[in-house]
Amino acid sequence: MRENRYFVCLLVPKQGFEFGIAEILLEIECPITLQRAMSANLTPPITKPNFLVSWLKNPPQKLFRPLIALLFILTLWQVLCGSPESSLPSPIKTFQDTSDLIFNPFFDNGGTDKGLFWQILASLQRVAVGYTLAAIVGIGLGILIGSNAFMFEALDPLFQILRTVPPLAWLPIALAGFQEANPSAIFVIFITAIWPIIINTTVGVQQIPQDYKNVAKVLRLKGFKYFREIMFPAAVPYIFTGLRIGIGLSWLAIVAAEMLVGGVGIGFFIWDSYNSSQLSEIILALIYVGVVGLILDRLVGWVASLVVPSEPQV
Amino acid sequence: MNALSTTDSSSPSEISRPTSSPTSSPTLPQTPSPMTSHFLEIDGISKIYPTAKGSYTVLEDVNLTIDEGEFICLIGHSGCGKSTLLNMVAGLNKPTEGQILLKNQRITEPGPDRMVIFQNYSLLPWKTAYENVYLAVEQVYKHRSAQEKKDITLEHLELVGLTEAINKKPSQLSGGMKQRVAIARALATRPEVLIMDEPFGALDPITREEMQEELVNIWETHPSTVLMITHDLDEALFLADRLVMMTNGPSANIGEILEIPFPRPRNRAQVVESPKYRELRNHALDFLFRRFAHDDALE
Ligand SMILES: Nc1ncnc2c1ncn2[C@@H]1O[C@H](COP(=O)(O)OP(=O)(O)OP(=O)(O)O)[C@@H](O)[C@H]1O
Ligand SMILES: [Mg+2]
Numbered sequence: 001m002r003e004n005r006y007f008v009c010l011l012v013p014k015q016g017f018e019f020g021i022a023e024i025l026l027e028i029e030c031p032i033t034l035q036r037a038m039s040a041n042l043t044p045p046i047t048k049p050n051f052l053v054s055w056l057k058n059p060p061q062k063l064f065r066p067l068i069a070l071l072f073i074l075t076l077w078q079v080l081c082g083s084p085e086s087s088l089p090s091p092i093k094t095f096q097d098t099s100d101l102i103f104n105p106f107f108d109n110g111g112t113d114k115g116l117f118w119q120i121l122a123s124l125q126r127v128a129v130g131y132t133l134a135a136i137v138g139i140g141l142g143i144l145i146g147s148n149a150f151m152f153e154a155l156d157p158l159f160q161i162l163r164t165v166p167p168l169a170w171l172p173i174a175l176a177g178f179q180e181a182n183p184s185a186i187f188v189i190f191i192t193a194i195w196p197i198i199i200n201t202t203v204g205v206q207q208i209p210q211d212y213k214n215v216a217k218v219l220r221l222k223g224f225k226y227f228r229e230i231m232f233p234a235a236v237p238y239i240f241t242g243l244r245i246g247i248g249l250s251w252l253a254i255v256a257a258e259m260l261v262g263g264v265g266i267g268f269f270i271w272d273s274y275n276s277s278q279l280s281e282i283i284l285a286l287i288y289v290g291v292v293g294l295i296l297d298r299l300v301g302w303v304a305s306l307v308v309p310s311e312p313q314v
Numbered sequence: 315m316n317a318l319s320t321t322d323s324s325s326p327s328e329i330s331r332p333t334s335s336p337t338s339s340p341t342l343p344q345t346p347s348p349m350t351s352h353f354l355e356i357d358g359i360s361k362i363y364p365t366a367k368g369s370y371t372v373l374e375d376v377n378l379t380i381d382e383g384e385f386i387c388l389i390g391h392s393g394c395g396k397s398t399l400l401n402m403v404a405g406l407n408k409p410t411e412g413q414i415l416l417k418n419q420r421i422t423e424p425g426p427d428r429m430v431i432f433q434n435y436s437l438l439p440w441k442t443a444y445e446n447v448y449l450a451v452e453q454v455y456k457h458r459s460a461q462e463k464k465d466i467t468l469e470h471l472e473l474v475g476l477t478e479a480i481n482k483k484p485s486q487l488s489g490g491m492k493q494r495v496a497i498a499r500a501l502a503t504r505p506e507v508l509i510m511d512e513p514f515g516a517l518d519p520i521t522r523e524e525m526q527e528e529l530v531n532i533w534e535t536h537p538s539t540v541l542m543i544t545h546d547l548d549e550a551l552f553l554a555d556r557l558v559m560m561t562n563g564p565s566a567n568i569g570e571i572l573e574i575p576f577p578r579p580r581n582r583a584q585v586v587e588s589p590k591y592r593e594l595r596n597h598a599l600d601f602l603f604r605r606f607a608h609d610d611a612l613e
Contacts, residue, residue, distance in 0.1 A: 211432055211434060211436040212436065212438060214406055214424075214430065214432065214436065215436050215438065217405075217406060217423075217424040218404065218406070218424045218425070218426060218428070218429060218430050219426055219449065219450055219453045219454075219503075220424070220425060220426065220453060221449075221453065229438070229449060230438070233438070233440040234440075
């Protein structure tokens with residue numbers, strides 16, 4: 001606990017910020033995905049304080065260069081938008097306007113007037129449900145279609161058309177069908193994420209080399225054993241490619257869907273801020289959306305690195 | 315088999331024509347069918363592939379009988395249908411006409427009694443050497459205890475000299491080691507017929523010779539019937555009891571069968587130096603490059 005605070009303190013020597021992050025990490029119950037995402041990317045290496053110190057003394061170039069770039073962009077932005085009559089806020093003004101939101105992400109005044117933590121959490125929950133469903137259905141359908149030429153010929157053209165439909169185009173149909181906002185938003189996530197998962201799983205199953213199939217035939221590997229020993233390991237890199245594209249698309253779609261659907265969620269927060277001309281809040285929200293999207297992508301990539309056999313295919 | 319005399323070295327008598335079986339054993343009166351006397355019987359096999367430009371006959375009326383424990387090598391120009399033929403023995407492919415009998419049982423599907431070693435090893439890259447072999451052992455010895463299955467796996471990896479590398483994945487193994495794993499996997503199931511499709515084609519010449527010698531040693535201590543495709547005449551003459559030479563496709567057939575009479579265990583140097591070796595080699599070369607010449611170079 002103390003070391004945690006120490007770490008954050010070192011990074012950003014500012015009391016308030018330290019407090020905010022530390023709370024997210026340690027004191028709040030968040031869904032598993034968020035917890036993992038946070039711990040994978042933000043939790044300090046508690047067991048390696050020496051590493052931390054040396055890391056701070058000699059920041060690796062990998063970190064150094066993006067920081068310079070960031071500083072440059074912020075400066076440019078400040079110069080371009082620094083004048084009082086500028087239509088967009090400058091970075092300093094953005095920070096001043098939104099410091100309340102930044103340092104107090106957990107307030108809850110009822111309705112949609114909640115801290116950014118709750119907004120993002122609501123969006124993540126929708127994504128979690130829609131994406132999980134898409135993963136289950138998508139992998140299942142992909143395996144079915146990939147291993148059955150008849151199904152592939154019947155369904156693939158249909159999927160190729162459906163996958164090009166922009167996510168939001170599904171929303172009116174979803175609203176008409178579900179008659180409710182939340183299931184509709186989840187459906188949009190589902191329908192957005194499922195195509196890359198189906199298509200990549202299908203390709204993964206279809207590309208299983210004839211050699212492996214022959215081995216399976218000679219050894220009479222059938223049914224679940226064939227699935228476990230041959231099909232899944234051979235297709236799993238493709239499945240994870242699909243899952244990774246899927247999570248990115250889900251996060252893209254949720255923001256847009258929530259703008260239209262309303263309720264608590266980062267998308268509606270952005271829309272609400274726009275309606276009340278709080279441009280600084282929008283900018284802050286965009287940064288959060290970007291960071292969370294990155295974390296989600298890395299999370300799936302990390303799971304993939306655990307599951308996908310590390311050896312290259314021979 | 316109806317092997318003819320091998321005494322007269324210059325006459326074509328050492329060459330036995332592939333026979334259609336009914337005529338081959340007129341002296342067996344009591345058996346219900348004359349075919350029953352053979353271990354493996356390839357009986358009037360044809361294979362026709364339907365293609366866009368009409369049907370393509372790869373093999374036409376191939377007949378061959380093989381005795382238990384024989385080592386057969388199959389040679390012929392690229393594309394003549396060697397793999398097609400052996401895949402039918404393996405059961406991976408079905409003949410358009412004719413049938414293949416193993417101990418009088420018609421072959422209809424693949425099975426571990428006819429293990430195949432493919433040219434490109436066909437190891438599963440996500441499994442270690444040990445796991446690759448164990449998968450086969452597990453499938454064949456379903457009722458043995460886990461310890462017994464483990465022992466069988468290790469025994470066969472040891473047999474091919476791979477005790478050190480059993481926990482490596484195929485990508486960490488050299489070509490020769492991969493082929494050793496594939497051989498261990500095939501032998502561990504104690505197949506009745508071992509089918510090898512150019513098993514050493516991808517190996518460098520030195521490793522190839524080593525592997526040939528190991529294969530022969532293993533085969534002599536663990537006898538089984540071997541069918542092996544090769545592009546290497548010297549390999550065939552060193553390993554085989556009989557060398558089956560195929561004519562060119564389409565509608566390929568067995569052109570000639572050479573008896574290779576060198577006594578076993580064979581010593582490579584002695585074999586290569588014997589006049590008989592020259593003679594067999596020249597005869598085979600004559601078959602492949604003069605009588606059934608082909609644009610593609612052999613080897
Ligand atoms: N599925 C198929 N459809 C049509 N033609 C095929 C098919 N499979 C094989 N052939 C043809 O059958 C012929 C024999 O193929 P096969 O693989 O048995 O040759 P091979 O003797 O093993 O050649 P190589 O020495 O190059 O391995 C080839 O001409 C090939 O084009
Ligand atoms: Mg071949």
